[in-house]
Amino acid sequence: MYLLEQNAKAPALPPTEILVCYHCHDKCPDDKIVSADKHFCCEGCKMVYEILNTHDLCNYYNLDEQAGVSLRHKNSIPAFTYLDNAEIEAQLLEFKSPTAAKITFYLPQMHCISCVWLLEHLSKLDKGVTAARVNFLKKQVTVQYNPNETSLRNIAVLLSSIGYEPDIKLSNLTDSATTKQRRKLGAQIAVAGFAFGNIMLFSFPEYVGMDAQTYGSYARIFGYGSVILALPVLLYSAKDYFLSAWQGIKSKRLNIDIPLCLAFLALFLRSIWEIFTHTGAGYLDSFAGLTFLLLTGKWFQQTTWSRLSFERDYKSYFPIAAAVKKDGLEVAVPVHRLQANDIIIVRSQEIIPADGILTIGTADIDYSFVSGESEPVRVLPGEKIYAGGKQLGAAIEVTLVKSMEQSHLTRLWNNDVFEDKKGQTLSALADQAGLFFSWLVLALGALAALYWWGYKGDMHTAINAFTAIMIVVCPCTIALSIPFTLGNIIRIMGKRGFYLKNVEKVEALANFDAVVFDKTGTITQVHRHEIDFVGAALSPEQKIRIKSLANQSAHPLSRQLCVKLGDVPTAPVTNFEEFTGLGISGVVDGKKMWVGSADFVQADTDSSGHVYVREGAQILGYYEVRSIARTGLDRVFGYFRGLTRKRKPIPVFLVSGDRDKDAAMMQPYFGSEDTMLFRQGPQDKLNFVKNLQQKGRKVLMFGDGLNDAGALKQSDMGIVISEQSNNFTPACDAILDADKFDRLPQFIQLSKAGVRIVKQSYAVALLYNAIGISYAVSGTLSPLIAAILMPASSISMVLFGMGMGNWAARRYFR
Amino acid sequence: MHIIFFLIAVSLLVALGFLISFFWASRNGQFEDDCTPAMRMLFEEKDESEE
Numbered sequence: 001m002y003l004l005e006q007n008a009k010a011p012a013l014p015p016t017e018i019l020v021c022y023h024c025h026d027k028c029p030d031d032k033i034v035s036a037d038k039h040f041c042c043e044g045c046k047m048v049y050e051i052l053n054t055h056d057l058c059n060y061y062n063l064d065e066q067a068g069v070s071l072r073h074k075n076s077i078p079a080f081t082y083l084d085n086a087e088i089e090a091q092l093l094e095f096k097s098p099t100a101a102k103i104t105f106y107l108p109q110m111h112c113i114s115c116v117w118l119l120e121h122l123s124k125l126d127k128g129v130t131a132a133r134v135n136f137l138k139k140q141v142t143v144q145y146n147p148n149e150t151s152l153r154n155i156a157v158l159l160s161s162i163g164y165e166p167d168i169k170l171s172n173l174t175d176s177a178t179t180k181q182r183r184k185l186g187a188q189i190a191v192a193g194f195a196f197g198n199i200m201l202f203s204f205p206e207y208v209g210m211d212a213q214t215y216g217s218y219a220r221i222f223g224y225g226s227v228i229l230a231l232p233v234l235l236y237s238a239k240d241y242f243l244s245a246w247q248g249i250k251s252k253r254l255n256i257d258i259p260l261c262l263a264f265l266a267l268f269l270r271s272i273w274e275i276f277t278h279t280g281a282g283y284l285d286s287f288a289g290l291t292f293l294l295l296t297g298k299w300f301q302q303t304t305w306s307r308l309s310f311e312r313d314y315k316s317y318f319p320i321a322a323a324v325k326k327d328g329l330e331v332a333v334p335v336h337r338l339q340a341n342d343i344i345i346v347r348s349q350e351i352i353p354a355d356g357i358l359t360i361g362t363a364d365i366d367y368s369f370v371s372g373e374s375e376p377v378r379v380l381p382g383e384k385i386y387a388g389g390k391q392l393g394a395a396i397e398v399t400l401v402k403s404m405e406q407s408h409l410t411r412l413w414n415n416d417v418f419e420d421k422k423g424q425t426l427s428a429l430a431d432q433a434g435l436f437f438s439w440l441v442l443a444l445g446a447l448a449a450l451y452w453w454g455y456k457g458d459m460h461t462a463i464n465a466f467t468a469i470m471i472v473v474c475p476c477t478i479a480l481s482i483p484f485t486l487g488n489i490i491r492i493m494g495k496r497g498f499y500l501k502n503v504e505k506v507e508a509l510a511n512f513d514a515v516v517f518d519k520t521g522t523i524t525q526v527h528r529h530e531i532d533f534v535g536a537a538l539s540p541e542q543k544i545r546i547k548s549l550a551n552q553s554a555h556p557l558s559r560q561l562c563v564k565l566g567d568v569p570t571a572p573v574t575n576f577e578e579f580t581g582l583g584i585s586g587v588v589d590g591k592k593m594w595v596g597s598a599d600f601v602q603a604d605t606d607s608s609g610h611v612y613v614r615e616g617a618q619i620l621g622y623y624e625v626r627s628i629a630r631t632g633l634d635r636v637f638g639y640f641r642g643l644t645r646k647r648k649p650i651p652v653f654l655v656s657g658d659r660d661k662d663a664a665m666m667q668p669y670f671g672s673e674d675t676m677l678f679r680q681g682p683q684d685k686l687n688f689v690k691n692l693q694q695k696g697r698k699v700l701m702f703g704d705g706l707n708d709a710g711a712l713k714q715s716d717m718g719i720v721i722s723e724q725s726n727n728f729t730p731a732c733d734a735i736l737d738a739d740k741f742d743r744l745p746q747f748i749q750l751s752k753a754g755v756r757i758v759k760q761s762y763a764v765a766l767l768y769n770a771i772g773i774s775y776a777v778s779g780t781l782s783p784l785i786a787a788i789l790m791p792a793s794s795i796s797m798v799l800f801g802m803g804m805g806n807w808a809a810r811r812y813f814r
Numbered sequence: 815m816h817i818i819f820f821l822i823a824v825s826l827l828v829a830l831g832f833l834i835s836f837f838w839a840s841r842n843g844q845f846e847d848d849c850t851p852a853m854r855m856l857f858e859e860k861d862e863s864e865e
Contacts, residue, residue, distance in 0.1 A: 063856075113853045120854070136850040179846065186840055194833045201822050218819050225826075 022061070023049050024070035045070060048162050055124045060114045067114035069163030078160060082321030082332030083153035083168075091334075092152065092168065094142075100130070102144045103152060105159065105166035110139045119164065126150050126158055169316045182302065189295045192237040195229040196288035200787075202226045206281040207784060223275040223282065230284045234268055238291050256434030259441055259475045260294070266470035283471060286786045290476050293794050297483035301490075301503045317369065317388070317706060317730075318404070322346075322353050325397065335404050347395045354387045354400050355407045361396035365389035369705035370682075388706055393578075429507055429755065430482050433762055437475040445469040448777045468781040472772030476790065477765035477797045481758050485801030489754040492809045497737035498747050505733045508717040509751040512650070512700040514692050515640050518685070518708045519656035522721045523666065524627035525738070531564040535613075535621015542620065543568045545588040546613055549595055552576045553584050557611055561595070561623065583611075591615055598622075629665065630721075632742020637669045639745035651697075655680045655688050657707050685711035706730060746812040753808035761801050768793040 019028035022038035023045035033040040036053065040046040045068060052060055060067055082088055095102040110119070115134075119141045122132040128150025133142045143155055159166050202222040241257050241264065248255040264287065271282025324333045325343040335353040338344070343359065346352055352365070363379040370388035379385055385398055387407035402408075445466045452462035486503040493500060500506060517523055538546070547565040550558040552573055576586035583596010594601045594614040601614035603622075611623040642649035654666060654676040663676060670676050677688070689711045692699050701708070701715035704722065709730035712718030720732040721741060736744070772789055775781045839845065 059858075113856065116850060116853050117857055120857075134850050135847045136853060137847065183840055183845075186845070187837060190833055190836050190840075194829055198826050198829055201825060204818075204822070222819075222822075 021045050021068070021070070023068035025066060025068065026070050041070065044163075051125065051162060052118070057118060057121060057124060060118045063117055064112040064114040067112055067118075069109045069111075078157075078165070080153045080156040080160075080168075081323070081330070082334075083156055084151065085321060085332045085334065088321055088332070088334055089152050096147070099146055099148065100144060101147050101152070102142065103155070104140050104142045105156070105168070106138075106140055107159065107164040108139060108167050109164045110134070110136065110141075115164070118162065119159075122155075122158070125162070126155060129155065168320055185295065185299055185302070188237040188239075189292065189299060192233050192288055192292040192295055195233045195237075196285065196292045199226045199229050199285045199288050202229075203281060203285050203787070207787075219281070220278065223278075226282065226284045227272060227275060230268065230271070230288060233288050233291050234264070237295060238264055241294070254431070254435045254438055256430040256475060256479055259434055259438040260479055262438070262441065263470055263475070264291070266467045270467040270471070283786050286471070286790050289787075289791050290794070293791070293798075294476060294479055297480045297487070297798075301483035301487035317351070318353055319351055338400060339403055340400055342400045344398050344400060345395055346391045346398055348391060348393060350391055352385055352387050352389045352391065352398065354404045355402045356385050356398040356400040358383055358385050359397045359399050361394060363396045364392040366392055370707050429758060430478065433478045434475060437473065437478060441470060441473045441475075444473065444773065444777070451777075464781075465777055468776035469773065471786060472776045472781065472789070473769050476794055477768065478762060480794050480797055481761040481765070481801050484798045485757050485761065485805055486754050488802045488805045489750060489809070492805065493747055493750065496743065496747075496813065497740035498743070499735045501733045505717060506751045506754050508698075508733065509700070509748055510755045512698045512717060514697040514699045515650055515652045516685075516689060516692070516699055516701045516711070516715065517652065517654050518701075518703040518705075518711075519654060519658055519666070522702045522704050523630060523633065523654070523669075525630055525723075529560055530626045530628050531560060532624050532626075533621060534610075534624055535619075538620065540568075541589070542615065544571055545591060545593050545615070546595060548573050548588045549576070549584055549586050549593050552586065553578055557625065558584065558595075560625065561611065564623070627665070629669075630738070630741050632744070633669060635742050636744045639748070641671070651675065653677070653688070653692075655685050655708075655711070657681065657685075682707045682710055686714050689714045703730070703732075743813075750809055750812050753812070754805060757801055757804040757808070760804070761797050764800065765793065765797060 019031055019039045020026070021028055021041035023040055026041045028039050028041045031039055033043060033046050035046050035050055038049065040049065048068065052058055083092075090096070093101050093103050107115075107119070109115075116136055119134050120132050122141075122143060123129040126145070128148075129143055129145045131144040134140070135142070141159075145155060156166050156168070202225050205219065205222070238261075242261050244255065245257040245261040248258055267283050267287040267290070271284045271287065274280035274282045275284075318335055321332045321334050322338060323330045323345040324338070325331075325345060330345060333342070338354050344353070344356070346363075358379050358381050360381065362381070363385060364376040365379055365385060366376045367386070367389045369390075370386065376392050377389075384401075387404065448465040448469055449462040452458050452465055482503060486506045489506055490500050490503060500509070543565055547562060547568045548570040550561040550565070551570050552558075571588055573586040573588050575592075576584070578584045579596070579600065583594060583600040585592065585594045585596075587593070592615075595611060598604075598610065598612055601612040601619055603612050603614075603619050611625065613620045613622065637652065640650045640652050652670060652675060654670055656676075656678050657680055659678060663678070666676060677684075680688070685708050689699050689701060693714070693716070698717075699715040700717045700719070701712055702719050702721055703709070703712045704720055712720065712730060712732050717734070718732045719734045719736055720730065721736050721738050723738040736747075768789075772781075772793075775785060
């Protein structure tokens with residue numbers, strides 16, 4: 001039915017109406033690209049439709065309106081020749097036997113239910129594929145195939161040809177460690193929960209006050225049963241707390257886990273003693289319940305942003321393989337095998353894997369991720385090219401002078417800041433509170449024991465009181481407050497486009513007293529520029545000619561020019577030529593046009609950032625291209641500089657790798673020239689942050705690329721501003737969606753509120769403990785009171801923390 | 815009254831069954847992806863019989 005309707009409608013459209021591509025719903029430039037009465041914006045989209053149509057997969061278009069992925073700006077489908085290399089294949093495959101293989105691809109283009117449907121029907125497009133499963137949140141597809149009938153490369157090419165180009169990186173698929181960890185935590189919670197529920201059942205007679213006469217032998221059996229149930233809780237579920245406490249003792253740092261483990265041990269040992277001497281029922285229900293609650297808190301605070309990664313290093317930015325020229329043939333070689341003197345071929349939009357010297361071709365290298373330089377750099381044969389740059393023009397040949405590991409950029413990763421600092425991840429707030437509680441518990445316990453034993457001479461009550469204090473003044477409320485309160489705040493922020501790595505970072509965000517910005521892509525917008533034409537006003541015909549010409553080129557400036565010219569229609573172009581690094585020329589409507597640099601159009605003036613237009617012998621003028629500051633910059637800077645509220649201003653610095661061409665635009669934000677540094681290399685940025693820290697400052701740093709990765713890692717809180725969180729983001733503590741930048745002051749206020757709530761809940765916890773202590777010091781803590789008081793205080797703490805957090809969020813994000 | 819104690823023992827066995835099935839499901843990867851199955855169930859598989 002659906003197809004029939006479409007058939008009847010499509011050809012009847014008059015040419016004045018806007019034609020929409022059947023595949024990607026973009027506007028069609030003309031009505032010339034037609035297949036089966038449907039219009040398409042480009043040959044790429046038409047091809048996808050034809051592939052799907054011949055395989056009876058057009059249901060794709062019915063499931064979701066916006067299904068198709070536009071292929072208009074893709075010049076060619078990558079060949080993936082390196083996937084035929086056995087070594088690379090072996091690294092990527094999860095499983096391989098002679099008849100079956102399994103691979104997981106990351107497909108950044110996946111966006112709707114139609115994508116899932118099409119990708120899971122991949123076997124229709126390639127008979128060698130036996131099964132395909134999609135994980136939508138992770139944007140991954142796991143493909144099983146028969147290596148005799150198809151190959152890894154065929155599948156990758158097929159995926160690309162239908163619009164889902166796989167992003168093949170060696171490092172981003174090794175996230176199984178976190179999955180395993182989370183699974184283990186789940187199992188620990190299950191064991192603790194199971195034991196908790198059943199020990200409570202076993203304690204049921206005790207709760208209702210049945211005495212030993214009625215159920216004497218049962219009491220013993222239930223007691224032993226409880227011990228059997230509690231053992232796996234102590235040995236398996238609570239294991240990590242003991243390990244962490246032991247590490248704390250070894251490194252002589254009192255952390256929150258030490259008083260926690262003291263409470264665990266006191267609970268367990270006293271219960272065992274009571275049960276085996278038949279003097280009581282013990283507190284094993286409280287013990288299992290406490291462990292269960294604590295583990296649940298741990299689970300809650302480990303919010304995972306399945307699509308995001310905070311640990312990416314340069315390896316996930318670099319390609320997997322490079323095309324090396326050997327005896328006149330092109331061979332794919334894994335990048336870590338590249339050596340000095342290898343000759344590699346780098347095509348358009350590919351990244352240079354190692355430092356080298358350009359031998360053939362002219363290169364236009366986009367170093368924006370490496371140096372922060374926003375404009376492509378022209379490189380001539382014989383000149384040096386550095387790793388990390390992206391070639392924008394045609395294919396070039398580069399003779400390597402260094403291997404990847406020794407290249408200028410990658411050497412930065414050998415810096416100490418990138419070494420893992422284990423054991424230092426615990427929250428300062430929890431540690432301080434833990435320290436305080438440890439001493440409080442020990443002091444109170446000792447006092448009570450001294451009173452009963454020394455003063456009254458009653459050793460039995462002395463031991464009772466001492467252990468009861470250890471149990472009651474258990475820091476569980478403290479240990480629960482941070483995971484639940486701050487975990488909740490992380491979730492709230494995540495929903496609003498600000499993704500924090502872990503709960504400790506909420507504290508870091510609440511306490512900073514210096515801010516460092518990197519310019520490119522953080523303060524300025526990456527893909528948007530302000531373009532103004534300077535010169536005599538252009539006639540509509542001239543605009544058509546300029547746009548037609550620019551439309552032929554994939555260069556970033558040409559693309560921006562097309563966007564600027566908006567709805568201007570295009571005309572056919574003949575004799576089109578693109579001169580790498582200079583400009584483009586062609587004949588439109590019988591007039592020869594040049595668009596490009598001053599040299600290219602032979603203008604007398606010379607100025608970078610200008611795109612000149614020449615028609616025939618006349619220079620019409622130039623387009624001036626300027627960076628645009630991010631929206632909300634006023635607000636954010638006003639906040640930091642204490643203008644919005646009566647607060648102490650925080651020093652704000654600019655450390656940019658770019659030249660100072662935008663200094664004038666930045667100056668109003670930063671106040672004075674002194675706080676703005678330009679032409680800073682990656683190491684300079686890192687040193688700058690280190691210097692601030694040595695002066696006792698806590699540094700909040702904003703960055704976006706490889707060039708500031710070291711500084712981000714060194715800073716107390718490194719935030720990456722990302723226009724597309726799927727793209728490369730270096731190692732950092734938080735990722736902020738670019739369009740949420742103006743909300744930054746609210747996010748900071750919310751994290752401050754979070755820390756405040758935690759402190760308040762500590763105060764409430766002290767109050768609760770005072771009640772418990774009054775029972776404990778008198779040596780009259782019954783299991784029933786413990787079983788009620790402890791979960792009640794813990795749960796009320798959780799509710800308090802989360803409720804206050806939600807309330808604060810509602811206030812700040814109204 | 816003693817029946818309660820018997821029932822407690824039975825309930826322990828039932829709970830043990832659930833614990834084991836949870837372990838099985840977790841190991842089987844059933845908690846890995848809680849989004850895609852919800853989409854998958856909307857697909858109409860009309861074509862399987864034709865092949």
